[in-house]
Amino acid sequence: MIHGHITGWVLALILFVVALFLIKGGKAKGAKIVQMILRVLYLVIIATGVMMLTQVFKIDFQYILKAVVGLWVIGLFEMILSRVINNRKTSVFWIQFVIALALVLYLGFSLPMSFMNP
Template identity: 50%
Template sequence: MTHAHITAWVVALLLFFVTVSLQRGNSPKARMMQMILRLFYLIIIGTGALLLHSIASIPPLYIVKVLVGVWVIGAMEMILVRASKGKSTNMFWLQFVIAFIIVVYLGLKLPLGFYLS
């Protein structure tokens, strides 16, 4: 299940950056890409919930990782929504970068993650 979760968020990140670039180019396909990205948000949350369910006793850092992961998804969505309305997205880009660094760090640090040698 870990591989499905990682694959889902890697694909979501790629879709996110493609959607951002389509929005900047005023492409009509940006809306469709955003809907596909939202489907991947659900896949990420579902596979993450299944991973969390597979743990016998849930350490507090996993709860923090879940919350920061939802923060990443929220920041991604706010960037796309505000950009489509022509509003400033600087604060949400900053939040996205900070939350993404935290969630990747926790993902690598916790026992279900991968170990970089």
């Protein structure tokens, strides 16, 4: 489960960057396809995340925060892409993105199921 989760968000990060380059390069059609794949990955990330939550004996604040910040990162993927497509300002969202991504990685890797906690 955890591997599916990690594969999901690593692929999502890569495809997010690919989509940004495609949009910037004027390849709207390619970007649209990558965005569709990204949306499937969101479902994979959320489904594996929720499944892991169901295996947790006691869901404490750190788990709730991990899930909420994870959803926040996914929301920011969508916000940033749609604003780049519409040529709108993205700086506020990029700041949030850096903070939320750092936080979700920190929380994920410090929670007990992480491979960083043998």
